[in-house]
Amino acid sequence: MKKTTAICLAALGATTAMPAAALNGHYPLGIEGLGATATPPEGLYYRGYLFHYDIDEFNTTSGDAAPGSNTGSVTALAHRFIWMTDVDVLGADYGMEAIIPMLDNEFELDVAGGNTFDDDGVGDIFLGPVILGWHGKQWDATFAAGQWFDTADFDQNNPASVGKGYQTTMITLGGMWHFDEAKRWNVSALSRYETKGEQEDTGVTPGDSWLVEWGFGHRLSNGVELGLVGYNAWQLESDEGTPITEKAERHALGAEVGYGWRSLGLNLKAAYYHEYDASAGGVKNGLESQGDTLRLQLTKAL
Template identity: 60%
Template sequence: MKYKKALTLAGLIAAAPLSSPALAANGHYVPGVEGIGGPAVPPPGVYYRGYLVHYDIDNLRDGQGNKAPGKNTGEVTALANRFIWITDKTFLGANYGMEAIVPLQDTSLNFRGLGVKDSDSGLGDIFIGPVVLGWHGQQWDAVFAAGHWFDTASYEPTEPASIGKGYGTTMLTLGGSWHFDADKRWSFSALSRYEIKTEQDDTDITPGDSWLVEWALSHRLDSGLNVGLVGYEAWQLERSKGTAADKAEKHALGAEVGYFWPHLGLGLNGAYYQEYNNEAGPEGDLLRLHLTKVF
């Protein structure tokens, strides 16, 4: 009962792509969807990026990182459609743009140790980002962005696999890349997200603020193939108001490969992450593919 109350009240066993408590630490954004080149804002133009994410839940962890009793498994498959417009306008020396994310997802939870079995699929909470700023130097790139996840998807407090989360989230982004050589063959990047949530529908719970960092150390081969070591670290910074649930935490390490075809305006990246040392939520492995198309 102790585990069921903590996990359910915190909303840690609901799910939605790029907006899932099963995937996220405790907010909307899912760590691991960006890796190599994540902080680099592209030149002016219109872009589509599709993120296909599959997350296998191996177990559930309590606030001290211990496994919940029994066998608790599940999976989330998500497709997030991201639309980006970088204008020819500048602000504070940065290229200005905007973005939107429309996610779709399917979730199946079988937490037998907690007596929870549920599934759902559909349209997730939608993100609108009216501010994207990108700076570029000879051997560096930087980004700042701001936007909001809207409470648009279906949410039921008694259904742990609900598509929506029942609250909105303001998300602030800050990140940068450093290229170790003039040809930009070797690079290190870090992309951070800070999330501030509203009160959840029907529960009187306000999830605590969270912060995460996605990082990548990458190398571009002579063939043009990018390979890299990637990872993410995510923390719930404060306890949620209206519940005694523990603060969530997630950590993962993985590898990524990617290639861009300039004549097609097309890029494809794939990454695999293995989570470790999680607290107050699911733990498992994440497979991510993302397709980028330049229009």
């Protein structure tokens, strides 16, 4: 146990801040769920995400819990603006987006001498100049591309830092199939591929990662939609500039409920996820969070 603690402490002090709500990049897992792959009609939309991630433990590269009591939380309010235009590109509706996250992070780590680390503020901003949405009789498909910019404050000595200290290019591809013409039953999968830049303060370049959020939903006759949701994420390449070669993974299962008021242009969703498996990679300081997520999502046509 002393050897494991020493390894965790050395990694914690020598590498990067811990982006606990993400895998080894920027995108927070569990932020989307049922119907996420269907782009909305032409117009301007606001989507707000209230996100709370309660961390039960931090796992090592082997997937085992780090020694001692290591807990924390990530609370976020993310503001996303989506503009779907009347332009047709390759037979798809064309749009663009921007995301401004506000974060409050707090970690209590025995592996760091029982210290508490915290930070809050505006996180790194995302700009997506490309959203393409295709729609069929019983299917929807989405492609998107954008960039997370290194706009937030980053402190390599603070694992709770709201900034990542590097940029991330994110490519999105997803699809949804409706089992019936009334679109009462559906299955969907939304994948994100992240490629990161070098973290200037440490010289570490996080490895590429692939993230998948999926859902199986049913809309009741009263308009309420219920479903099973989950996410699976894998780091595909080892980080450059760090001796840790292991790759991070995270897996979760949960449930979602939603309801829309068409006359008001308003939609509200709530979801809960439980992470059942997690293991660390290099950029995670030799530690990877594992916990539970509660997410509220409000979409309003402007």
